[in-house]
Amino acid sequence: MTKFKLWPAIAAGTAAGIIAGMVKMGWENLMPPRTPARDATNPPQQTLENFGVSTEAAHATYSYNGHDLPWPSYLVHYGFSTTFGVAYMVLGHYLPILKLGHGTLFGIGAWAGAHLFALPAMKVVPAAKDQPMEEHVSELLGHMIWMWTIDAVGSKVYERKVEQSNH
Template structure:
């Protein structure tokens, strides 16, 4: 068995987090978690505003193909996804139990920890009981798919990088 290479795991987690962030955004186009009114200021924008960023900056956009796209939201979204991708890939080596179910259980735990507890406590989103069932369904399933993607992509990328390093040795 090859020696664990933390830098390969960080690279794998980074790649997995970026791609899984795209998966999660795609999922939310199929099953939007929030109503249009609640999405007028989405959770990343609200978080930025709570950190002292002006509403104008938190809602800044760039234009592509006639669409105004919220780049600060994307920055928060991908930072979060990449951070979890790295943590999952590295910590999964030391604590393999977190990889039980190929990320599905970890994704469900991440959803519960963030959307049922932390974000409501921070005032970013309504209390869990005040969120519509559609939000719970979209976020729970979306987080499971997101972490499953991190698991699949991170593991594959790490295995290939490790094999590449072994071939070079």
């Protein structure tokens, strides 16, 4: 058994978080969790506004190929994803129970903690009972796939980084 190495775990969690963030965005294109009206201000934008960022700044965009894309939302989205990727890779070493189900159980916990409790409490999304079933299904499955991706990518990147550092 190789000794746990923190920096490779951080690098692996960061890489996995970025890739899993892309997977989660792709998932939401297949199964949008919110109606267009509710997505006019998406949860990352609402979170930024709740923390005092102006509506104009929270809704800032850049243009690519004729599409206006919300870069502040992407910063929050990928910040969240990489933070959880790093936490999963580091804490999962010390608490292996977190890795049961290759991240899917952790994803269920992240979904419940965020979308059923924290985000409603912060007034980012409606109370869990007031969210449509489509939102619950999309977010639950999306979080499971997101964390499964973090587990798969993070584990592989960590192994590679440790192997490289041993040579």
